[in-house]
Amino acid sequence: MPEGITFQNNKALENRPTIFVTNDDGVEAKGLHSLIEAVKHLGEIIVVAPEDAQSGMSQAITVKYPLWIRKIKTDDNVTIYACNGTPADCVKIGISQVLKKQPDMVVAGINHGSNSATSVLYSGTMGAALEGCINEIPSIGFSFLNYEADANFQTPIENARKIASAILKESLPLGTCLNVNIPDVPPHAIKGIRICRQSMGFWHKEFEQRTDPRGRNYYWMTGEFLNAEPEANDTDEWALENNYVSVVPIQIDMTAYQTLPGLKKIDFESAYKFQQT
Amino acid sequence: MPEGITFQNNKALENRPTIFVTNDDGVEAKGLHSLIEAVKHLGEIIVVAPEDAQSGMSQAITVKYPLWIRKIKTDDNVTIYACNGTPADCVKIGISQVLKKQPDMVVAGINHGSNSATSVLYSGTMGAALEGCINEIPSIGFSFLNYEADANFQTPIENARKIASAILKESLPLGTCLNVNIPDVPPHAIKGIRICRQSMGFWHKEFEQRTDPRGRNYYWMTGEFLNAEPEANDTDEWALENNYVSVVPIQIDMTAYQTLPGLKKIDFESAYKFQQT
Secondary structure, three states: OOOOOEEEOOOOOOEEEEEEEEEOOOOOHHHHHHHHHHHHHHOEEEEEEOOOOOOOOOOOOOOOOOOOOEEEEEEOOOOEEOOOOOHHHHHHHHHHHHHHHOOOOEEEEEOOOOOOHHHHOHHHHHHHHHHHHOOOOOOOEEOOOOOOOOOOHHHHHHHHHHHHHHHHHOOOOOOOOOEEOOOOOOEEEOOOOOOOOOOOEEEOEEEEEEEEEOOOEEEEEOOOOEEEOOOOEEEEEEEEHEEEEEEEEEEEOOEHHHHHHHHHHOOOOHHHHHOOO | OOOOOOOOOOOOOOOOOEEEEOOOOOOOOHHHHHHHHHHHHHOEEEEEEEEEOOOOOOOOOOOOOEEEEEEEEEEEEEEEEEOOOHHHHHHHHHHHHOOOOOOOOOEEEEOOOOOOHHHHHHHHHHHHHHHHOOOOOOOEEEEOOOOOOOOHHHHHHHHHHHHHHHHHHHHOOOOOOEEEEOOOOOHHHOOOEEEEEOEEEEEEEEEEEEEEOOOOOEEEOOOOEEEOOOOOOOEEEHHHHOEEEEEEEEEOOOHHHHHHHEEEEHOOOHHHHHHOO
């Protein structure tokens, strides 16, 4: 890894590592159990996953009502709990109240559906990975470009296993976690694992309006993602369209450093007076 | 502003601008009405705010159930709606279904409580600002370092007015919004408005365990923030401790660019074989 990057102290290979698993589709989702299958040979597996689906929850945390944890089962080296909170809550309460120590890795997913490009901002899967990252644990969110509840997870399992194995060995720079997206193609059609940057884009046609039996309008969120840079070949969107597994390093420092010099030139007092005249 | 930065096309000063206002403490919060007071001289004000408190909601969006909008009142140039969704939902549905056009600015807040440092990741206030930013609108989240429902908002109102006026005039670089935090001191004690970077830090003692009447444990989220870099004098935490209003430019591109070269050297196939032996 390059000079100038401090790596997290990873003792995973000295002892049997503890792998913390969560997701945002809920404790019964096929994607969660696929991720457990992908990593269970790597160490002790502790799962704390949401009781029900928490898609689109970003890094939301629960402050309005209390959380509880329910043990579901222990099976070989895998112990599964459910929690009534968000994915980020599951990571917080799992580390603080279940494990009572730092795990060697946090993995989240495998999400039923893409979290590429700007979707990282809304993703509960990545909210969990970011929460692991804030706690200085190497953390990865995995998402599969197939929304079906009973999708075939063979391709994401194989690739999640490779990536989790590599990161357990190599660790990650402090303040950085990985956003991994996996194309919906058979394993032999995957061209490789590609390190990318987050593609820029946005959604349009985001709401479908309907009318309830009492004549009031209501709205379902829906929408289509528009890739704002379709020509770029270094983005996750490009990788996925070309059958690569996309790996984007995501950082918890959201400062737009390149804008600091320009912003420092703004005279807030004068602008205010200008508006008043 | 520096070369190489593309600014958003801001026609605000050519016509009477439309200012979109939301928050995460709900449509009845004093902080929301303080923000309306701060910006109402700048143009037409459209408010779509959550029906109830949405603290800690990050940039969560609602996909599990439908959204509705309720008009509360129109008063001079201020029209207020409530929505049953998150702050990010309010921005999406407000632009798409209420305004049906891009506003000239999105402002969120004034939050009852700090959203400095790594709290930006959990903040519903900043979730709304990021949503405005994704939609290429100059966007600002304002937070006040006082949690009380009936806090005196004179200091945040004066500073939000100055900053909103300046950004309406100067605009912001594409992909960047502002995270503004305001110390809880009287107006004359504010030393100035300071452009900063996001301080790094994390929470500890995050849960308080209690026992319900049936003997089961439950957990309230709480916790103390620890500033991981208390010596730095270019962070928002430093600014706030020294009675400056902190302004941090926040970007929607979360890629950790400096880690790309190191990550590209990882051999995912070999690491996987190593783990298998």
